[in-house]
Amino acid sequence: MKLIGPADGGSSLSRLTPKKTTAVAVLDIGSSKICCMIARLKPSEPGEALPGRTHTVQLIGIGHQKARGVKSGAIVDLEAAERAIRLAVDAAERMARVTIDSLVVNVASGRLASETFSAQVPVAGAEVGEADIGRVLAAGRAHSVSEGRTVVHSLPIGYSLDGHRGVRDPRGMVGRTLGVDMHVVTANFAPLENLELCVNRSHLAIAATVANPYASGLATLVDDEADLGVVTVDLGAATTTMAVFLNGQFIHADGIAIGGHHITVDIARGLSTSLESAERLKLMHGSALVSGADDADILSVPPLGDEEREVPNRLPRAALNRIIRARVEEILELVRDRLNDSGFAALVGRRIVLTGGASQLNGLAEAARRILARNVRLGRPLGVSGLPEVARGPSHATTVGMLIYPQAGGIELSAHRPEAVRATGTGGYFSRFSRWLKESF
Numbered sequence: 001m002k003l004i005g006p007a008d009g010g011s012s013l014s015r016l017t018p019k020k021t022t023a024v025a026v027l028d029i030g031s032s033k034i035c036c037m038i039a040r041l042k043p044s045e046p047g048e049a050l051p052g053r054t055h056t057v058q059l060i061g062i063g064h065q066k067a068r069g070v071k072s073g074a075i076v077d078l079e080a081a082e083r084a085i086r087l088a089v090d091a092a093e094r095m096a097r098v099t100i101d102s103l104v105v106n107v108a109s110g111r112l113a114s115e116t117f118s119a120q121v122p123v124a125g126a127e128v129g130e131a132d133i134g135r136v137l138a139a140g141r142a143h144s145v146s147e148g149r150t151v152v153h154s155l156p157i158g159y160s161l162d163g164h165r166g167v168r169d170p171r172g173m174v175g176r177t178l179g180v181d182m183h184v185v186t187a188n189f190a191p192l193e194n195l196e197l198c199v200n201r202s203h204l205a206i207a208a209t210v211a212n213p214y215a216s217g218l219a220t221l222v223d224d225e226a227d228l229g230v231v232t233v234d235l236g237a238a239t240t241t242m243a244v245f246l247n248g249q250f251i252h253a254d255g256i257a258i259g260g261h262h263i264t265v266d267i268a269r270g271l272s273t274s275l276e277s278a279e280r281l282k283l284m285h286g287s288a289l290v291s292g293a294d295d296a297d298i299l300s301v302p303p304l305g306d307e308e309r310e311v312p313n314r315l316p317r318a319a320l321n322r323i324i325r326a327r328v329e330e331i332l333e334l335v336r337d338r339l340n341d342s343g344f345a346a347l348v349g350r351r352i353v354l355t356g357g358a359s360q361l362n363g364l365a366e367a368a369r370r371i372l373a374r375n376v377r378l379g380r381p382l383g384v385s386g387l388p389e390v391a392r393g394p395s396h397a398t399t400v401g402m403l404i405y406p407q408a409g410g411i412e413l414s415a416h417r418p419e420a421v422r423a424t425g426t427g428g429y430f431s432r433f434s435r436w437l438k439e440s441f
Contacts, residue, residue: 019043023060025092025103026402027085027204029195031070031261032237032357034084035396036063036092038100039384039403053407059386061096063088072238072257073108073212074191075198085202102205104402105195107152108212108239110187112255114342116157117143120179128161128170132178140182150192152211153185157249168247185211185253208405212236213243214250215401216355218408220379220394221245229348232379233335233368234398235358237261240331244344254338256331260358263327268304270323271315277302282361287321288328289363294318328364332371339372355379357395 021042028035038061044054065088069080093099119139123132141154159167161175170178196206217232226245234241238259244252267286268278285299297317303310339345352374354365359378368376380393381400391400 023096023098024403024406025089025100026399026405027089027103027105027199028396028399028402029070029073029075029081029085029106030067030108030236030398031073031239031259032067033395034065034067034070034081034088035399036085036088036103037061037391037399037403038092038096038098039386041406053383053404055407057384057403059384059388059391059403061092061094061098062388062391063091063093063095064390065091067237069198073236074110075194078194078198078201081198082201085199085204089202089204100204102207103199104208104210104405105199105206106212106215106398106402107187107192107195107209108236108241108255108398109195110189110191112152112185112187112211112213112241112253113149114252114254115143115145115184115186116251117141117182117184118179119182120160120177123175123178126174128173128175128178130171133170136178136180137182140180141184143182143184145184145186148189149186150189151184152187152192152209153183153214153250153253155183155185155250156180157183157251158247183249183251185214187211210402210405211241211243211253212239212398213241213253213255215399215405216241216379216397217243217245217250217353217401218404219381219383219397219401220353220355222382223248225351225353228351230351230353231339231348231374232353232355233359235259235331235354235356235364237357240335240356240358242335242338244339244342244348246344246348252342252344254342256334256338258327258331258334259356260361263324263358263361266323266327267320271301271313271320272304273301273313274304281320282324285317285320286324286361287363288325288361288367290318290321290325294321324361325367328361328367329371332368336372350374352376353379355394355397357393359394 023040025038040058040060041055044056065084068084069077075081117140119136121136121139158181159170160179161167161170162177199206213232213234216234226248229246232243236259238261239255239257240259241255264278264282267282268275294317298314299317300312301315302312352372365376381397384400
């Protein structure tokens with residue numbers, strides 16, 4: 001079994017071939033946890049592969065650590081974050097009995113944003129060939145991004161021939177002009193630079209970066225949802241990110257810097273208790289819905305401070321749930337407004353998939369149905385075998401999605417400004433990733 005990793009001294013992903021067993025390592029750097037997973041990718045038997053997949057994915061190693069040095073998905077303490085990353089990776093390596101030197105890393109910080117670009121090129125021959133597709137994709141990714149931003153994803157979301165849109169695969173078709181619409185996801189450059197620096201300090205290289213909501217969608221969506229239109233909302237500890245899928249394509253991304261930890265902070269302040277006690281109250285007794293019975297249910301709230309002899313405060317559960325409800329409604333209203341502003345609200349049907357650790361809060365799905373006025377379900381990771389019970393919930397959707405990404409990334413062309421690549425000081429991960437995609441697919 002070959003581990004996906006540096007090839008010829010670089011740090012881009014090595015070629016994923018349909019008939020060869022290989023492995024991939026991923027690192028989910030979140031605000032509440034840092035998780036490393038290593039999986040074996042085995043070629044699927046004919047007729048058994050899931051749509052869009054060539055390999056089955058089996059987890060062989062996993063490592064968890066409480067997040068340190070990370071705030072809202074961004075590195076704020078290099079030494080603390082490096083230590084947590086080392087411990088998580090070491091645990092996964094020991095379980096998998098392999099040593100890794102590069103991995104796929106998620107991106108949740110940097111104010112994720114989407115842009116759509118179009119490009120056209122003349123068809124060189126009578127039929128559209130690989131060279132024509134390569135030229136139009138190169139033209140589509142040639143657009144520059146704003147100063148201080150860098151490209152995370154550059155994906156073709158649709159082709160056109162002689163102005164006729166809706167072409168999924170133009171290979172072999174007849175036409176004079178080939179066009180493409182490109183979905184480009186960008187983020188602020190500085191958080192990504194510090195993320196790469198922290199990983200490099202752990203003696204690891206970044207083989208690819210994947211936007212949080214894209215990875216969550218890869219792990220939790222079924223084919224009909226992605227084709228008919230759906231919005232994936234990943235509710236993390238300190239960020240909430242969203243991805244729009246339509247016609248099987250990832251077409252929009254957005255995010256806000258509010259998550260489940262903000263609910264915990266509100267509880268700690270409102271009930272004058274510690275963050276640890278507030279988190280426990282939220283998980284054991286909290287709900288995004290307020291009912292009449294909550295007034296009769298009395299909770300014991302430890303007071304803030306170290307005095308064990310202090311008498312706990314006794315408050316109705318309604319006081320706790322009113323605090324939770326206010327913040328949950330704020331988050332969901334922001335998601336609704338961002339979706340309306342994107343212009344895709346009317347195109348993606350009435351389907352919302354909630355995932356991420358904070359999505360497991362009692363009553364959240366019902367609150368989302370009321371505020372977003374759509375059908376809502378809780379998304380759990382699909383399509384990966386060998387997951388332990390702790391990793392089968394929504395909190396690990398992003399991590400599992402990154403294990404699936406090497407198969408989904410074949411159509412992607414990464415497009416980063418040359419000056420941004422040079423500024424990393426690591427030899428240009430982004431250009432290496434683009435080269436791997438071109439060579440592998």
